[in-house]
Amino acid sequence: MATIKRYISPKVDKRGMSEIFFRISLTKNVKYRVKSGIYINATRFKDGEIIKPRANQKEIVLLRGIERSLEEIENALLDFFVTVPAQSVSRDMIETIVGRFHNWGGDEMQGNEKHHGFFDTFNDFLASRDFSKSRTNGYKTLCRALHRYEVHRATIREGNYKIDLDTFSADDLADFEKFFRTEWELYEQYPEIYIQYPAEMRTQHKTHKPQKRGDNIVVNVMNRIRAFYNWCIAQELTTNNPFCKYAIKSERYGTPYYLTIEERDCIAEYDLSARPALAIQRDIFIFQCLVGCRVSDLKRLKKTDVINGAIEYVASKTKKERGDIIRVPLGGRARNLIQKYEGNNDNRLFPFISDQRYNDAIKEICKVCGIDRVVTIINPTTGRDEKHPIYEIASSHIARRTFIGNLYKKVKDPNLVGSMSGHKEGSRAFARYREIDDDIKRELINLIE
Template identity: 30%
Template sequence: MIAIKRSISFGVEVKKKPEADNRKNQKPEGRVRCVIVWHGQRVRLSVNHNVNPDNWEKSVQRCKAKTTHGKNKTPASVINKDLQEMEDLINSIFMRFEEAGRIPTKEEFSEAYDRQVNPEKYVEKDKIVNPADEPLFKIYDKFIKDGMTSGRWSEGTLVKCRTIRKHLYSISRKLSLNDIINGGINILIEHFAKVPDNFKQKGLANTTIKNDIAFVKVFFRWAQEHGYCDASPFLYQKVKLKTAEKPVIFLTKEELMKVYDFDFGHKNYLSQVRDVFCFCCFTSLRYSDVYNLRRSNITDSEIHITTIKTHDTLTIELNRYSRAILDKYADIPFPDDKALPVITNQKMNDYLKEMGKVCGIDTPITITRYKGTQRYDKTYKKYELLSTHCARRTFVCNAIMLGIPTNIVMKWTGHSDYATMKPYLDIADETRRSAMTAFNRFEDFMFPSDDRTKNNGGAESGAEN
């Protein structure tokens, strides 16, 4: 609560003097005015009374007792009572602002006063409108603006956010928060099941639908936190769609070194894309971070960056492969003193597929998707699935398979919990299990077939003895 220093004064404002011929017969009259001054603000209010200036006491700012005023001969007691009530009303308005802890502007005070003396003007305006029943798009736009100004969102997140807005708008231009809260996730599932996928076929894959609904929930959680709705019934609903675990696409160490050492000849654009990709494979950097990597972020042995996506401050040691890539471009100037020749994400993804094809990264990979209850299996060659994010997965998978402790890997990547690392740990476990089968052929390396037979016989003889 704060104290608002103010002054409230009443005075008589005489509009004009009576003409000379009528001065004896007509008493001068003036309109009572109220002037309020506070913290550099000033408001003049008119009082609905005319008074005789000769019967006005300036010292107390009231009419003299037992006098009458105006054409209707209004008693001084009535006028003074109205003036006191007006002063009390003005003080009560200021007290509400004091309790709210803020100083009103003259516009805010004038509206608050007008609401008290002319309430009928605000009946329609004050009808309670539940924002959750109104079209949600103005609220969604505030959500976008908040995400942009806070700096929490990457460019990819912003694109995703705008895509979701288009989906919601296509459901209904008048779609409200309560429409979704009351209708549940089925409204969204029914819509997404009709949207064409990347192959122009009806319906998005169940995995995509789950991800999109998860993003819608991010918006509803924000709307609830900002007082627009109670989204709990919607937020607690689970999306029960059948999905298949998506394989982690990464390069094995053999594939990585094949790409690293490959000679692309005159295709210099592929050499540069390969260098940026391999640099990420040896440092764990995301595309957004390598795109923004500047020479000032690099010392002789380390990279120091604040990540674009999560704002984590990371120190990543350089190994001989990442160091060699940086040295290759050390004397070549790039815009904004960038360290490497990084092109747009979309173009780089296209070139990575071409690079993988040229390098023979063609291991078949089958991906299973569900649309509703229908299962779809499609086999790709690995190069068809390469993207910039595969570099980060390549780093994590190979680091774990090299035996580097998971907590050390997480310090390089910025992962905050083990749950996000689980898919990579599962790959490492599977690789170790496969490697263990090599011991099934242990005797093939240690003993020729005849010797092994003799050895087995000796063991049996020993057992008999």
């Protein structure tokens, strides 16, 4: 298995900067030493690691950019080494891959005020924003897609094409959108692009091939590009705004489907004694239905989060933006579930499993318990309406929707419900729960008969 180690050149220029090198080992006999093209203050590098100061925020931002640049190069190289036999690798191949990333962050650390490249600026944007891990990953996915677009456009149309912050236009945005929508078809023609810039990095095995993408995904990606450009304009890095002549469509979501209180109680009371492992996950699912937190927050809950008869936590998705404490009083059933697992799992509330296994268990639980009501959903890829029994599409998020949907049916106060779900006032996501069900519609019609 290929390994990459960093070391710094002993040569220090007059500005106190040294270049970082990669020591690459493919086999016992196949090894390379390659320049990264990235320079750093020699005092900020030790034993292959970047040392960040505590107080100098500007330098911290720059060092974070360098760290990400090194990781991007290393990931691109490791992906390449997986697909090419060690004996077939040449120094030229390695230097070609590294060359795409040359001087990311280096000019800034040297005090050079010359204009950044597009991706340098994108890295600075990401380093300056205190995003959650999931949002950061979303922007990294966008960055790789833009890299692929640049390489693809240079390959088939313009040999020297580079995305330029100051000239990227509305036409370029439309061209990128078309590319992003059809990438799954282009992969077969240009697989080498996807080795360098994989479509997915968060899975155990990096996925090179992009999947089909629907309107909502495209809208989300274009909104991220707009956020980046808004930041650039605010920082006076450019006066170019390609979105002045480019309109982003609106995301389209269906009415949220959720379990009725009767369906929830059916699951809670169903005899699963013959399947004890499934019964444990059923208990966790019911607890989530009773408190309405996201699965990421559910898995972080500890016994110390139970305070004066309520569960208290800060939503991980929004803690860096708002940091509001969410407090949900615990009813009798929720308290009983906590007590049931009180002696287990260290300080954790429940014996949690992986997200995927939990989602699989929820589908199985709904099927076993006979929760087969057919609901209409919008296919995220095709945008078409589809009908499925709930047990086929149930996941951990249906627990959150069950909490919110049933509360809103009882109390039409979005602020009160939002205080327990973590939705901010005016949230577009929360507005979807305001669909009035057939029973309430019938009551209204009866009022005018």
